[in-house]
Amino acid sequence: GAGVSQSPRYKVAKRGQDVALRCDPISGHVSLFWYQQALGQGPEFLTYFQNEAQLDKSGLPSDRFFAERPEGSVSTLKIQRTQQEDSAVYLCASSPKPVFYEQYFGPGTRLTVT
């Protein structure tokens, strides 16, 4: 079956632009996670949804970052007024269980802010 998909795979934005990154989790997975991975670093947790509820957004680096999952399936990570330090790969993962077990990762969206 289909895995986790993310779009776009690559995004170049000019500083100050807003961007929206999409994640399509595996159908039926209750949990969805967003991570940010800077070049040469391990991923860092951003936010976590259980169905449509955003249970943890403690990793979002600023109020310019906003995530939603209104119907408990597809999720969008929005970054407003992008800055150069936002350049990273944004990874989405879904899981059939709550919390960090059996996570299935998407290919990521590489965001470059110029």
Added chain:
Amino acid sequence: KNEVEQSPQNLTAQEGEFITINCSYSVGISALHWLQQHPGGGIVSLFMLSSGKKKHGRLIATINIQEKHSSLHITASHPRDSAVYICAVLNRDDKIIFGKGTRLHILP
């Protein structure tokens, strides 16, 4: 100091060599994961451990809770094992903390 430290950061070895990647952590955990990340970003979960040892094919993962240390071993390494291996722990507050990864390159 990072809460999850991996060593080495980079490792180059010849095909067939036995590989060991280490992960040390400083927080109380409920589980530890080893992940594999190939070029292009795709991440695959290899193991989840809370105690002891697990084996899958040529991969072996061990954890020592008292010493707060885990190792990932690859036997009879192959060029297709070339990837970044990431250790991640789930702390007592169910927060996930990742290591920076070990970049492994196996030469044919």
